[in-house]
Amino acid sequence: ETGVTQTPRHLVMGMTNKKSLKCEQHLGHNAMYWYKQSAKKPLELMFVYNFKEQTENNSVPSRFSPECPNSSHLFLHLHTLQPEDSALYLCASSQGAGTGEETQYFGPGTRLLVL
Amino acid sequence: AQSVAQPEDQVNVAEGNPLTVKCTYSVSGNPYLFWYVQYPNRGLQFLLKYITGDNLVKGSYGFEAEFNKSQTSFHLKKPSALVSDSALYFCAVRDWADTGRRALTFGSGTRLQVQP
Numbered sequence: 454e455t456g457v458t459q460t461p462r463h464l465v466m467g468m469t470n471k472k473s474l475k476c477e478q479h480l481g482h483n484a485m486y487w488y489k490q491s492a493k494k495p496l497e498l499m500f501v502y503n504f505k506e507q508t509e510n511n512s513v514p515s516r517f518s519p520e521c522p523n524s525s526h527l528f529l530h531l532h533t534l535q536p537e538d539s540a541l542y543l544c545a546s547s548q549g550a551g552t553g554e555e556t557q558y559f560g561p562g563t564r565l566l567v568l
Numbered sequence: 569a570q571s572v573a574q575p576e577d578q579v580n581v582a583e584g585n586p587l588t589v590k591c592t593y594s595v596s597g598n599p600y601l602f603w604y605v606q607y608p609n610r611g612l613q614f615l616l617k618y619i620t621g622d623n624l625v626k627g628s629y630g631f632e633a634e635f636n637k638s639q640t641s642f643h644l645k646k647p648s649a650l651v652s653d654s655a656l657y658f659c660a661v662r663d664w665a666d667t668g669r670r671a672l673t674f675g676s677g678t679r680l681q682v683q684p
Binding site for chain 1: 600602604609610611612613614617619658662663664670671672673674675676677
């Protein structure tokens with residue numbers, strides 16, 4: 454609907470597993486974002502990419518590893534996660550020069566459960 | 569630093585009545601302000617934003633918001649609520665002065681419940 458798709462929509466993984474989340478935007482935007490949404494907490498920015506370059510890392514643990522091969526695709530590689538990492542992971546994209554007024558458009562999210 | 573507060577966890581309103589969802593912000597410079605809505609099992613959907621100019625901003629689905637600089641507020645309003653408006657609403661802010669950063673700071677969200 455918004456032009457930002459995420460797969461898978463649901464993921465259950467053990468603490469020793471390795472998995473990846475995928476985001477694709479069909480809007481021609483140049484910036485992409487990962488957010489974490491936990492119950493009872495505000496959305497937390499994780500990473501920002503602009504033209505494939507990481508521009509912000511919000512002190513995210515190294516068990517989360519982002520990858521942005523081009524402006525349309527964004528991945529979040531997961532390994533040795535903890536149960537407290539269970540959350541809704543949202544991808545977003547925007548178009549602009551980074552002056553602040555651009556709108557971010559969100560995907561539907563991946564609901565992650567770590568056992 | 570930038571921050572945003574949504575003082576109400578939940579707002580209840582009867583269908584057909586006006587609704588208000590409150591948001592206050594704190595920035596060093598001037599704000600860019602956004603409202604998003606989230607339906608169950610969905611991502612955030614953009615409603616409206618204030619950048620500059622007219623303090624009353626009109627957005628999607630009949631929603632509007634009023635920017636009040638003296639009260640540092642950006643409350644979301646709708647003249648007549650619908651049951652289908654029931655959802656989680658997020659206010660977000662970005663500081664003009666925070667150049668180079670694209671990140672939005674979100675409030676904790678307000679759940680709107682519209683009763684038939």
